[in-house]
Amino acid sequence: MIPQPKSSAKVLSVVKSAFKHLFLIVMSIVSIYPVLWVVSTAFTPGETLATGWTLVLGFVPVPTSPTLEHLSFVFGWKDFGLWLTNSALVTSSTVVATVAITLPAGYALSRRNFPGRSQAMFSFLLPQMFPGVVTIIPQFLIFATLGLVNNYLGVIIPYTVSSLSLSVFIMKSAFDSVPKDLDEAAIIDGASEFKAFRRILVPLTLPHVATVALWAFMGSWLDYALAHVMLSDNSLWTLPLALYSLIQPNYTLFGTFAALSVIMAVPVFIVFMVFQKYLVSGLTAGAVKG
Amino acid sequence: MARVTLENVTKVFGEVVAIKDVNIDIADGEFLVLLGPSGCGKTTALRVVAGLEKPTTGNVYIGGMLVNDVHPKDRDVAMVFQSYALYPHMNVYTNMAFPLQMRKHPKREIDERVRRAAELLEISELLKRRPKELSGGQRQRVALGRAIVRNPKVFLMDEPLSNLDAKLRVQTRIELKNLQKRIGTTTIYVTHDQAEAMTLADRVAIMKEGEVQQVDPPTQVYAGPANRFVAGFIGSPAMNFIEGTLVTREARLMLDAGEFIVPIDTSLSEAIKRLEGYEGKTVTYGIRSEDVAVGSSPFDGGVEVSVFGTELMGSEQFVHARAGKSLVVARAPMTFRVSIGDRAWINLTSSNAHVFDAKTGRALV
Numbered sequence: 001m002i003p004q005p006k007s008s009a010k011v012l013s014v015v016k017s018a019f020k021h022l023f024l025i026v027m028s029i030v031s032i033y034p035v036l037w038v039v040s041t042a043f044t045p046g047e048t049l050a051t052g053w054t055l056v057l058g059f060v061p062v063p064t065s066p067t068l069e070h071l072s073f074v075f076g077w078k079d080f081g082l083w084l085t086n087s088a089l090v091t092s093s094t095v096v097a098t099v100a101i102t103l104p105a106g107y108a109l110s111r112r113n114f115p116g117r118s119q120a121m122f123s124f125l126l127p128q129m130f131p132g133v134v135t136i137i138p139q140f141l142i143f144a145t146l147g148l149v150n151n152y153l154g155v156i157i158p159y160t161v162s163s164l165s166l167s168v169f170i171m172k173s174a175f176d177s178v179p180k181d182l183d184e185a186a187i188i189d190g191a192s193e194f195k196a197f198r199r200i201l202v203p204l205t206l207p208h209v210a211t212v213a214l215w216a217f218m219g220s221w222l223d224y225a226l227a228h229v230m231l232s233d234n235s236l237w238t239l240p241l242a243l244y245s246l247i248q249p250n251y252t253l254f255g256t257f258a259a260l261s262v263i264m265a266v267p268v269f270i271v272f273m274v275f276q277k278y279l280v281s282g283l284t285a286g287a288v289k290g
Numbered sequence: 291m292a293r294v295t296l297e298n299v300t301k302v303f304g305e306v307v308a309i310k311d312v313n314i315d316i317a318d319g320e321f322l323v324l325l326g327p328s329g330c331g332k333t334t335a336l337r338v339v340a341g342l343e344k345p346t347t348g349n350v351y352i353g354g355m356l357v358n359d360v361h362p363k364d365r366d367v368a369m370v371f372q373s374y375a376l377y378p379h380m381n382v383y384t385n386m387a388f389p390l391q392m393r394k395h396p397k398r399e400i401d402e403r404v405r406r407a408a409e410l411l412e413i414s415e416l417l418k419r420r421p422k423e424l425s426g427g428q429r430q431r432v433a434l435g436r437a438i439v440r441n442p443k444v445f446l447m448d449e450p451l452s453n454l455d456a457k458l459r460v461q462t463r464i465e466l467k468n469l470q471k472r473i474g475t476t477t478i479y480v481t482h483d484q485a486e487a488m489t490l491a492d493r494v495a496i497m498k499e500g501e502v503q504q505v506d507p508p509t510q511v512y513a514g515p516a517n518r519f520v521a522g523f524i525g526s527p528a529m530n531f532i533e534g535t536l537v538t539r540e541a542r543l544m545l546d547a548g549e550f551i552v553p554i555d556t557s558l559s560e561a562i563k564r565l566e567g568y569e570g571k572t573v574t575y576g577i578r579s580e581d582v583a584v585g586s587s588p589f590d591g592g593v594e595v596s597v598f599g600t601e602l603m604g605s606e607q608f609v610h611a612r613a614g615k616s617l618v619v620a621r622a623p624m625t626f627r628v629s630i631g632d633r634a635w636i637n638l639t640s641s642n643a644h645v646f647d648a649k650t651g652r653a654l655v
Binding site for chain 1: 340341342361362363367368369371373375377378379388389392393436440
């Protein structure tokens with residue numbers, strides 16, 4: 001016979017699990033609902049919101065007569081190609097710069113003991129202590145002096161710097177988790193310090209590198225505020241600026257707005273799907289010893 | 291293969307002196323074991339030879355060449371780490387090929403050498419596996435394989451067997467000894483396990499607090515310890531030590547231990563008498579358990595003791611007894627009948643005994 005306490009423990013665990021699932025389902029709906037809304041709007045004729053839908057299951061908005069007119073309008077938009085190129089250029093430069101700086105910086109903080117090491121670590125944390133918007137105006141003034149306003153560098157540099165704060169710490173903890181014996185073994189095996197870094201440390205911390213790259217990608221691909229201040233020249237716009245231009249004081253092209261939002265979300269979606277596994281392990285790695 | 295020399299090597303970390311004035315000359319093809327308790331500096335000495343630490347003062351020579359400023363990768367040494375330090379993202383083959391790839395050997399030669407080393411270590415069927423798919427013993431072999439594959443001048447081994455279970459450790463250390471003799475490469479091996487040191491070494495260097503206490507073949511280290519530390523560190527059970535004063539009674543040199551007197555064996559007393567000022571000198575008398583005669587009834591020259599423990603080891607037993615303030619362990623056959631609390635008699639006079647200066651610990655004879 002099964003003892004009484006065990007069976008009540010089983011019931012309790014089923015109830016707990018049910019509550020957990022219920023909570024997750026509710027949270028998922030709350031998160032997904034606005035996205036469904038935007039996607040439906042992108043495929044619904046006209047430029048209005050919340051009309052021309054049928055609600056499936058009582059809450060999933062599905063266009064009654066789906067259309068591709070908004071998507072084709074966006075793709076046909078005169079400067080869309082230019083803005084897409086700008087966004088791609090700014091984002092890829094930010095990602096490359098972030099990874100290129102973060103890897104050696106994380107390595108130095110993890111493996112080298114140099115004067116000012118703790119101050120250097122603190123300085124990387126500093127930008128995280130203020131809301132990003134607060135520093136936009138001083139940044140604009142400095143960049144204006146340097147002639148970097150209306151220049152790709154005017155956004156690439158701040159995007160890179162702001163993604164460094166967390167990224168350097170992620171890489172430092174990633175390198176910390178790799179036993180020093182491995183670098184030393186590689187060095188005795190005939191590798192230079194750089195080769196040991198490239199052949200041993202970097203491959204072992206790839207999930208973290210992926211996390212760092214994604215962090216930089218998201219920060220620059222989706223930013224509006226800084227780009228709005230730094231890039232007033234229409235030919236240098238990135239996609240978020242183009243998106244915002246659809247909101248006018250007297251009218252908003254909601255259908256087109258939603259279509260562009262969907263287009264902008266596609267790369268993010270793909271990147272997340274591809275790197276999902278790495279991203280989770282990268283963000284949690286180093287949290288638990290052993 | 292090469293001769294390795296450490297000449298007055300000192301290594302200081304901040305305010306901590308890790309090794310102090312170390313002088314060891316390791317012959318070509320020799321198997322030298324650095325033995326000592328934790329924190330004695332043995333691993334630091336090994337890392338200095340590897341080039342992972344730079345000596346604060348002193349010189350390191352490999353194959354007659356001063357290597358103080360030579361990068362580890364250019365010293366042509368191979369190291370086996372306690373953790374094995376296998377590259378987790380590479381399979382066994384790539385782990386073993388890595389040192390050869392770094393030295394830009396042709397692909398075909400790399401393949402040949404990796405397969406030959408794998409065969410030698412009987413790990414050919416593991417070549418495609420990742421380290422995490424291997425047992426401790428297999429990982430240890432791969433680490434050895436990575437070391438031998440490139441035929442270095444010197445093998446450096448930092449407690450490579452300490453992560454294996456007891457049975458596998460014994461088996462592997464015999465294999466390791468045979469392997470080293472077959473390959474003939476100069477080897478420096480760090481351990482805190484004296485059984486490992488005694489079985490593997492051509493010579494053992496015993497270290498304490500950063501200083502080398504004695505460098506000699508295992509038998510010599512056991513039979514002729516240079517000081518009290520070595521005498522106490524080597525041997526299981528540890529050597530018995532009895533504090534006392536050297537006195538002459540009835541024309542014979544004796545140790546006056548307070549509660550009892552131990553006549554010193556003639557062969558030893560002759561040597562002691564040649565030392566200046568031996569009379570009245572406070573010394574430590576050392577005698578190993580196998581040199582202590584034990585009986586359950588009084589005998590001529592026997593010191594009465596009370597038994598407070600016995601340890602049966604199989605064919606023999608260790609009898610722990612209290613003689614005055616001193617604790618003495620005697621080795622007796624399994625058939626010797628004695629129980630806790632019994633009286634017993636021991637004879638501490640032996641030509642194999644040692645006499646150490648009570649202050650400096652140095653062996654007097």
